[in-house]
Every structure is written in structure tokens, then in C-alpha cells.
Amino acid sequence: MTDRLLDVENLRVSFDTRTGTIEAVRGISFTLGRERLGIVGESGSGKSMTGRAVLKLIRPPGRVEADRLAFGDTDILHASDREMRALRGRHISMVMQDPKFSLNPVMTVGAQMVEALRVHERISGAKAQARALEMLEEVAIREPERVLRLYPHEVSGGMGQRIMIAMMLLPQPEVLIADEPTSALDVSVQLQVLDIMDKLVRDRGMGLMFISHDLNLVAKFCDRIIIMYAGRIVETCKASELHKAQHPYTLGLLNAVPDLEHPRERLDVLVRDPAWRAAPSVSARQ
Amino acid sequence: MTVSNAIEVRDLTVWFGSGTERSDAVKRATFSVAEGGSFGLVGESGSGKSTILRAIAGLVPTWSGEMTVAGEPLGRKRSPAFYKKVQMVFQDPYGSLHPRQTVDRVLSEAMQLHGLTDIDRRIARLLEDVGLGTGFRFRYPHQLSGGQRQRVAIARALAPEPKILLLDEPTSALDVSVQAEILNLLADLRRERALTYVMVSHDLGVVGHLCERAAVMQQGEIVEVVTVESLRTGAVTQDYTRHLLASAIASAR
Numbered sequence: 001m002t003d004r005l006l007d008v009e010n011l012r013v014s015f016d017t018r019t020g021t022i023e024a025v026r027g028i029s030f031t032l033g034r035e036r037l038g039i040v041g042e043s044g045s046g047k048s049m050t051g052r053a054v055l056k057l058i059r060p061p062g063r064v065e066a067d068r069l070a071f072g073d074t075d076i077l078h079a080s081d082r083e084m085r086a087l088r089g090r091h092i093s094m095v096m097q098d099p100k101f102s103l104n105p106v107m108t109v110g111a112q113m114v115e116a117l118r119v120h121e122r123i124s125g126a127k128a129q130a131r132a133l134e135m136l137e138e139v140a141i142r143e144p145e146r147v148l149r150l151y152p153h154e155v156s157g158g159m160g161q162r163i164m165i166a167m168m169l170l171p172q173p174e175v176l177i178a179d180e181p182t183s184a185l186d187v188s189v190q191l192q193v194l195d196i197m198d199k200l201v202r203d204r205g206m207g208l209m210f211i212s213h214d215l216n217l218v219a220k221f222c223d224r225i226i227i228m229y230a231g232r233i234v235e236t237c238k239a240s241e242l243h244k245a246q247h248p249y250t251l252g253l254l255n256a257v258p259d260l261e262h263p264r265e266r267l268d269v270l271v272r273d274p275a276w277r278a279a280p281s282v283s284a285r286q
Numbered sequence: 287m288t289v290s291n292a293i294e295v296r297d298l299t300v301w302f303g304s305g306t307e308r309s310d311a312v313k314r315a316t317f318s319v320a321e322g323g324s325f326g327l328v329g330e331s332g333s334g335k336s337t338i339l340r341a342i343a344g345l346v347p348t349w350s351g352e353m354t355v356a357g358e359p360l361g362r363k364r365s366p367a368f369y370k371k372v373q374m375v376f377q378d379p380y381g382s383l384h385p386r387q388t389v390d391r392v393l394s395e396a397m398q399l400h401g402l403t404d405i406d407r408r409i410a411r412l413l414e415d416v417g418l419g420t421g422f423r424f425r426y427p428h429q430l431s432g433g434q435r436q437r438v439a440i441a442r443a444l445a446p447e448p449k450i451l452l453l454d455e456p457t458s459a460l461d462v463s464v465q466a467e468i469l470n471l472l473a474d475l476r477r478e479r480a481l482t483y484v485m486v487s488h489d490l491g492v493v494g495h496l497c498e499r500a501a502v503m504q505q506g507e508i509v510e511v512v513t514v515e516s517l518r519t520g521a522v523t524q525d526y527t528r529h530l531l532a533s534a535i536a537s538a539r
Contacts, residue, residue: 157331186330186488188533213461254468258495260518260534266473267466267495273472
């Protein structure tokens with residue numbers, strides 16, 4: 001397999017409603033290699049829809065269209081439900097925002113981790129259990145044997161999110177889509193969870209799609225950044241070159257954040273230019 | 287003239303449950319906020335920062351200690367006069383507005399409750415003051431964006447013309463660009479109306495922008511009360527505060 005894991009060209013996600021068609025994603029193109037790609041935007045910018053479209057998790061009346069939507073040699077756009085089930089989790093998996101809602105409340109942590117693995121691999125229960133234990137250790141959970149027996153409500157938010165990450169990485173997928181993986185967590189836990197995710201993704205040479213509203217956080221944890229506005233990509237750059245960003249929207253986002261160390265009398269308010277919405281999408285293909 | 291304190295809290299303990307089930311959410315918290323001051327409560331989730339705010343507002347009946355707000359010692363029940371002086375803005379503008387009431391109804395109800403007259407003119411002015419304009423007067427919450435809803439929630443809190451605003455994470459549900467607008471609005475309103483703020487936030491940047499002093503909380507206790515200036519320069523005495531500062535600054539890099 002080549003180093004280009006995901007190849008997306010002219011992706012469109014739209015919803016037909018009684019009052020007309022709403023276009024959530026309007027023709028964006030990007031590729032994902034063995035790298036960490038950050039997708040940043042505000043609510044309604046289409047960033048989460050992009051992540052979901054890659055896994056074909058958009059239900060009717062939502063429609064996904066693209067000139068090309070491929071994972072390696074697999075054409076996601078024309079894959080059957082059966083093929084998609086084989087792909088999801090095994091090759092591309094997703095960590096959602098809040099572990100409270102993405103873990104099964106009536107199964108123990110161990111039972112759901114083992115289930116997640118055995119869906120994709122023919123492996124004995126005991127072996128799966130051992131792999132789950134190993135994985136929990138990797139995400140820095142102390143006393144993993146005890147945690148395997150716990151129910152989701154018995155663990156904290158930060159621990160729940162680390163369990164989610166462990167569970168998603170268990171079948172050793174090539175791509176991880178993380179949709180706001182730490183916004184439900186406290187700042188002090190946030191960095192720890194991100195560090196763990198970052199290390200695992202790098203050690204395994206995976207591709208990471210990191211979807212977030214927090215431009216500074218993304219700049220810290222990614223190699224490349226895509227900035228979305230109104231369903232389009234307005235700018236893309238290397239994370240290390242974010243300070244050279246040109247687009248007024250990117251600059252607006254950067255300047256709107258209050259900074260403890262550099263106090264300002266007034267925060268800059270973003271003045272939205274209708275031309276941003278109309279401008280064609282920038283390609284983030286490599 | 288000496289500056290009197292708008293809020294004084296001494297040995298405040300708040301608990302939930304009773305007997306063996308009792309857990310203390312806030313333990314012997316003591317702080318004061320000068321009139322016209324802006325005070326932040328920071329800490330992680332579960333540290334008891336919102337509980338202090340709710341205890342002041344009279345939303346938690348199980349507390350002990352002493353609280354004096356605007357010169358009035360607080361007992362079990364709050365007087366109507368208390369709510370004319372103290373108002374609260376909640377975190378989630380999607381949950382704190384009645385979905386079937388127009389902006390006009392939300393605001394006029396708040397004004398009627400406090401026996402205000404000349405409501406029509408007041409609503410028009412209030413909407414101007416929070417930057418919405420009268421065009422929004424007859425809209426329902428679902429016709430407003432998150433930022434606009436939070437402006438309505440702020441307008442509602444300002445309706446009885448209070449002296450003190452209790453702000454519970456007023457911007458954490460909003461996008462950064464909208465957060466900037468709301469923070470600017472709160473700063474303007476405070477200056478124009480000489481308001482006193484007590485704000486709960488987990489975001490040190492937000493607290494640093496809007497407050498002069500802050501209490502750092504951990505597991506129900508106030509670890510230390512510091513000026514924002516010393517947060518900025520790192521002149522803090524407690525390890526926990528340093529830890530919070532380090533994570534906040536590292537995540538912003």
C-alpha cells in the first residue's frame with residue numbers, strides 16, 4: 001500500500017430539507033498520508049461532516065458525493081454496506097467527543113474492548129482479553145485488570161477517553177479520525193490524553209485526522225492544518241507555518257482567543273466577509 | 287470613601303446527600319469581592335466552582351457558613367430584593383431559554399416580576415445594549431445562533447438592573463470568535479453599569495481577560511486566591527495553581 005491513505009477529491013455533503021438543500025460540505029479536496037492532519041473550523045463549518053463522510057456515517061436524507069473518495073485502493077464512495085463494515089474499525093476508526101455517549105453503559109470496559117477486537121479478528125477470548133489489557137497499559141491506565149471489570153460510569157472522563165482510544169487502536173487500524181477528542185475534558189487532562197494519542201499514532205505510523213475548533217491545540221499536535229469555513233477549505237498550511245497564515249479568517253480565529261500572558265483591552269472580533277463563503281475551496285492534496 | 291465588599295463569603299461549606307451518603311462539594315471556602323470588582327473561580331470539573339455560584343444564587347439549600355451579598359446577610363431563603371440585585375447567566379444558552387417564548391416575552395416577564403414599569407421602552411434599550419437591536423425582539427430561541435442566545439440570556443439577567451452578575455461559564459459553549467464578542471460585551475456592560483462579576487470558568491485565558499482576582503479551587507477547597515497579575519507572571523504559591531497554569535499555557539502554544 002502506498003503512503004497515501006485517504007484520497008478525497010471534490011467531496012460534497014448535502015441535506016435535502018423542506019426549505020431547500022443545505023450544503024454542509026461544498027467540494028473539498030484533501031489527502032491523508034502517514035501524518036497528523038488537523039481540520040479546524042467553527043460550528044457549522046462542515047469539519048465533523050467531513051470526518052463522518054469518510055466513514056460513510058451520514059444517513060439519508062444526507063447525501064455524500066465526490067469525484068473521488070478512496071482509502072488506499074478501496075473506493076469508499078461505491079463500497080457496499082458490507083464492505084464498509086469491514087473497513088470501519090478495522091482500517092479506519094473514529095474517536096468521538098464525549099466518552100459518556102460513545103461507550104456502552106451496560107457493558108464492562110473489558111467486555112466491549114474484547115468485542116471490538118473479535119468483530120475483526122478470529123482470536124480467542126483469553127487472547128483478546130490479554131491484548132485489551134496490554135492496550136490499556138499503553139494508554140497509561142493504572143491497574144488495568146481492575147479497569148477491565150468496571151462499567152463506563154465508574155471511570156472519569158479522561159479515563160473514559162483513554163479507554164476509547166485504546167479500544168479504537170486495538171484492531172490496529174491505519175487511520176484514526178478523532179472528532180474533538182478532548183473538548184469534553186479538563187485542560188490538565190486534555191494534554192495527557194493528546195500526548196498518549198499522539199505517541200500511539202506516531203509509533204504505529206498511522207494517519208490521524210484531528211478535527212477540532214481549537215486552532216492552537218491543532219497547531220501543537222498536527223503536521224498539517226486545514227482551515228474550514230462554511231463547508232469549504234479557506235486555507236491550508238504546515239502547522240509550523242501557522243504564524244505565516246494569510247487568510248483573514250485564520251487570523252481572526254487566532255486573534256479572538258484571550259491569552260493569559262498577553263492581555264489586551266479588547267478582543268478582536270471576526271468580521272465575516274461574504275466573499276469567504278463564495279470563494280472556491282483550496283485544495284489540500286499532497 | 288472606602289470600597290465596600292459586594293460579596294463576602296466565609297467558611298462556606300456546601301454538601302449533597304446526608305448521613306453516610308453526604309459529600310461535601312465545597313469545603314470552608316472564604317473570599318470577598320469588592321464592589322465593582324470582577325472575581326474568577328477556576329478549577330477542574332468537580333472542584334466545586336459552580337456550586338459556590340449556585341449557593342450564592344440560592345439554588346442549593348444545603349450549606350453552612352456566612353454569606354453577605356450587597357450588605358444583606360443571606361439566610362435559607364432569598365428575598366425578592368436579593369434577586370433585583372443579583373442575577374445569574376448560565377453556561378448553556380441552548381438550555382436556559384424557554385423554547386416557546388419569544389425574546390420579548392422572556393424579557394418582559396423578568397421585568398414584570400421585579401415590578402418595573404415602562405417595559406416596552408426598556409426592552410428596546412436593553413436589546414440595543416446587548417448588541418442585538420429591536421429586530422430580534424419577536425424571535426424564538428431556535429431562530430437565534432448560540433451567541434445571540436447568550437446575548438438574550440445576558441439581557442434577561444440585566445432586566446431587573448442588578449448590581450451583581452453571577453456568570454457560570456458564560457462562553458464555554460460558544461465558538462472562539464463568538465466568545466470574543468460576548469467577552470467584549472461583558473467588559474463593556476461592566477464598565478457602563480458599574481457591575482460586580484463573579485465568573486466561573488475553566489479557561490484561564492477567559493478569566494485573565496475579564497477578572498482582576500481569582501480563586502483557584504481543587505476538590506472543593508480554595509487552594510489560593512490570587513490576582514490575575516500574579517497568574518500572568520507566575521507569582522503563585524501553590525503547586526496546583528502552577529500545574530493549572532502549565533497545562534493552560536502549554537495547550538495554547
